[in-house]
Amino acid sequence: MPGHLGQKVLNALTGGHSNHPPGQNLPGRGLINEDERPLSSPPNRGTYPRLARLSDGSILSSFTQFPENQRALCVARSTDNGRTFELLSEVTRAAGDVDNMFLLEAAPGVVLAAFRNHDIGPDGPSHFRITVCRSMDSGRTWKFASQAAEKKPPFGIWEPFMRLGRRGEVQLTYSQEFAHNNQCTMLIVSQDQGSTWTQPTCLHGNNDPLRDGMNGIAKTIDNGREALVMAFETTRYGPFNIEALISYDDGATWQKRHEVFRPKHGHNAGSPQIASFADGSLVVAFMTDEDSSQVEWVKHAAIKVVFAGPPHNGQIQWSAPSVVSPASSFWPGVMALDHHTALVTYDRGGPLAKTVTWQPR
Structure with missing residues (x-):
């Protein structure tokens, strides 16, 4: 559903909520730590790490x-x-x-x-x-x-x-x-x-x-109400972008579809995974070729993350993206390690990982 029609439908679903411009008033900030490590020893070649x-x-x-x-x-x-x-x-x-x-x-x-x-x-x-x-x-x-x-x-x-x-x-x-x-x-x-x-x-x-795919789900809380957030790639604008849904019944039904990240026109962002922190804040890891002059998906992709506070009445405000691993990196995963830290995984010549930290305000 490319072009203006796709944006009209998305706005009708979300009340106009979009990742552009990204939220400036998040209840915390995310940090990328320079502590890359292999996911196996010896660091064998491998892909699609989880x-x-x-x-x-x-x-x-x-x-x-x-x-x-x-x-x-x-x-x-x-x-x-x-x-x-x-x-x-x-x-x-x-x-x-x-x-x-x-x-x-x-x-x-x-x-x-x-x-x-x-x-x-x-x-x-x-x-x-x-x-x-x-x-x-x-x-x-x-x-x-x-x-x-x-x-x-x-x-x-x-x-x-x-x-x-x-x-x-x-x-x-x-x-x-x-x-x-x-x-x-x-x-x-x-x-x-x-x-x-x-x-x-x-x-x-x-x-x-639309080609919805590569979903991941994380538990969170919306004003005291248990919730799940599903992140996935889709094809609303032709190339891939990242959207999300919220469930309040343990994953049986989903609503509040909205945009998590849309790359520059003609570029891709896909393969997302999602994790949550102790306060219900969220991190989505994905791969995108938006910084490359060449569009040949899935080549030339970097791994990036966006952060968000917990949902508020079904609304989620996502941050601007931060680079975790430069091009060419592929197939990210993410898992919370403790209350404020998550481990982001990816393939860059082998299965690697790096931590990201959420600092509540």
Whole structure:
């Protein structure tokens, strides 16, 4: 939905709220710390890094490597709050298209790994899957648990994200194409730690000509009311930009769609992930090529973050962006480390991370 029509629809949804100009009266400020560290030791090549905190205090990192004409989904572990990581295990490897791995501890010591797992034929993907594997020993060994979602071509499924709902159920969201210009965020739920799943439901925009994708969700609070904020990429202006939705019912329904970040005209901002701090303030990490004279997405992208205070009556005011990692960097993730610090992950010749700090006023 490019051009002026897209902006009119967005203004109608949000009351004109936009990231331009960015908010100047945030209840704090975000700082980028120059403390880059690898997410594995030795610092192997790898991409699509993500993090998961376990109940024993350790942190698992996950990333995709490319050994011997295959893809391997790898896990490393930190016992010093994310300062150093040691390679721990391999979830799976395959000659097909395995990637987009996301980890979640479903119960103490029970870790799920969800990832895309597509068969590739001579004309491209021949079968699409979101596969879930399970570890009963905090990520050391893995077994197949279920095919959480699967379908035949022509349209695909990608980019799983997982969180625990209020009742301990696993909520898995992923992106599903319905047409070349229509992709939606889907929800499936498991009550048995990933063995079985509900039928998928579309969370928002099933009839919109927009490619919503690569979602992440963080818990926050809106004037004392529990809330979730979902960040995702979309195609409102042709290239990718970042938008968000808010849920007040633990992720069942979503509303208050609004703009988080829009790059310079003709450029892209995509692949967002979101985390929250102790006071409910938010940080969104994403990749953007807006500083490059060349637009060849996803090349020439830098990793940036924007910050916001908690929602206020469904309104969120986002900061101007700050650079975390220069071009070319890819596929960021983010996870809160403590009350005021988050660890932003990315691929720049291998899986790396850097902390950002939120300073409330």
